[in-house]
Amino acid sequence: MSDTSFLQALAVSKTYPGERVAGVKRISLNIKPQKITAIIGESGSGKSTLLRLLYGLLSPDDGRVLFKGERIWGPEEKLIPGHDAMKMVTQDTDGLNLYAKVWDNIAVLMPNTDVSAKEERTSQVLQQLNILKLASKQAFFLSGGEKQRVAIARALITRPEVLLLDEPFNQVDTSFREGLQQDIRQIVHDTGLTVIMVSHDPAEVLSMADELIVLKDGEIIEAGHPKTLYQAPQNLYTAKLLTNCNVLSQANAALCGISTKAADVVIYPEWAAPTGSWTRKDWTVKQVLFKGNHEDLLVNKGDITLRVLNDEPDKYKLGDKVHIKINKYLAFDN
Numbered sequence: 001m002s003d004t005s006f007l008q009a010l011a012v013s014k015t016y017p018g019e020r021v022a023g024v025k026r027i028s029l030n031i032k033p034q035k036i037t038a039i040i041g042e043s044g045s046g047k048s049t050l051l052r053l054l055y056g057l058l059s060p061d062d063g064r065v066l067f068k069g070e071r072i073w074g075p076e077e078k079l080i081p082g083h084d085a086m087k088m089v090t091q092d093t094d095g096l097n098l099y100a101k102v103w104d105n106i107a108v109l110m111p112n113t114d115v116s117a118k119e120e121r122t123s124q125v126l127q128q129l130n131i132l133k134l135a136s137k138q139a140f141f142l143s144g145g146e147k148q149r150v151a152i153a154r155a156l157i158t159r160p161e162v163l164l165l166d167e168p169f170n171q172v173d174t175s176f177r178e179g180l181q182q183d184i185r186q187i188v189h190d191t192g193l194t195v196i197m198v199s200h201d202p203a204e205v206l207s208m209a210d211e212l213i214v215l216k217d218g219e220i221i222e223a224g225h226p227k228t229l230y231q232a233p234q235n236l237y238t239a240k241l242l243t244n245c246n247v248l249s250q251a252n253a254a255l256c257g258i259s260t261k262a263a264d265v266v267i268y269p270e271w272a273a274p275t276g277s278w279t280r281k282d283w284t285v286k287q288v289l290f291k292g293n294h295e296d297l298l299v300n301k302g303d304i305t306l307r308v309l310n311d312e313p314d315k316y317k318l319g320d321k322v323h324i325k326i327n328k329y330l331a332f333d334n
């Protein structure tokens with residue numbers, strides 16, 4: 001199957017009733033099958049609107065969404081919008097029956113026509129989501145992260161081809177989150193599921209996604225592989241979404257030894273290294289932020305403060321004078 005014939009948006013626009021600014025504007029995209037696509041963008045950029053349009057929860061004002069060439073109809077055009085091959089999970093786990101066991105919450109979505117197939121499939125999905133041990137527990141007693149796993153199991157039980165995730169890991173603590181991210185990647189790998197997710201977390205999208213779509217003011221401003229977008233973003237906006245980077249004006253960049261005609265210069269913390277061995281130590285350590293296996297140092301020279309990565313924790317203390325070696329930077333006019 002060619003990529004273009006899977007899930008497509010063709011010049012899709014949506015303005016909410018009573019709003020002057022469009023939620024999304026003339027978006028065209030092709031979702032790659034059997035991959036994880038992450039939609040990122042600042043708050044209000046249209047991520048959830050785009051996801052709902054792809055799923056058929058919203059009807060576009062203009063344009064079309066096609067799944068394998070078949071039109072996805074929204075609520076204004078069809079009584080039960082969307083497509084059976086797609087399922088969506090949000091932060092909201094209200095669909096769970098809190099008084100029923102985990103097993104029943106999942107199995108209830110399978111037809112009763114073949115009881116052994118129903119049992120086999122339920123058990124398989126529980127294993128995929130690593131919740132087999134919770135099968136006989138009442139949903140009421142689950143943690144937020146466990147509920148989220150059950151919600152995803154419920155979405156997957158009928159073997160959808162596409163799973164849409166709208167910030168489903170938001171309520172989940174970091175360790176639980178990483179486990180769930182790994183399990184979803186494994187399911188994609190093992191079953192060929194296609195995942196489209198919306199997330200605010202740069203670490204999450206960089207490690208999970210095969211493809212990133214960057215939205216700004218309802219439009220796609222760039223898309224590509226996470227590594228490409230991280231290392232060579234075409235827009236300052238993208239760099240700022242993906243990393244806690246330093247942004248310098250042209251004049252301040254010049255004071256750091258960077259000569260450019262561009263308006264803004266971006267330096268990622270890992271592209272600037274402190275060194276105490278140079279004679280010209282014109283930066284002062286203002287803060288040392290412990291990050292586990294490394295430190296972020298906030299160093300200062302005149303009006304300029306830089307965040308730089310130090311992979312030798314405890315080497316520098318507040319007030320130390322250091323030289324900062326800038327190994328790489330990006331220049332932007334946008």
Ligand SMILES: Nc1ncnc2c1ncn2[C@@H]1O[C@H](COP(=O)(O)OP(=O)(O)OP(=O)(O)O)[C@@H](O)[C@H]1O
Nearest residue numbers: 016019022023041042043044045046047048049050
């Ligand atoms: N139901 C609605 N009615 C009116 N305007 C809406 C509605 N939902 C979203 N919007 C507006 O549409 C635009 C896009 O919103 P959307 O929720 O898609 O953005 P988002 O990127 O998902 O934001 P967030 O990250 O904060 O969830 C925003 O300007 C928002 O205020």
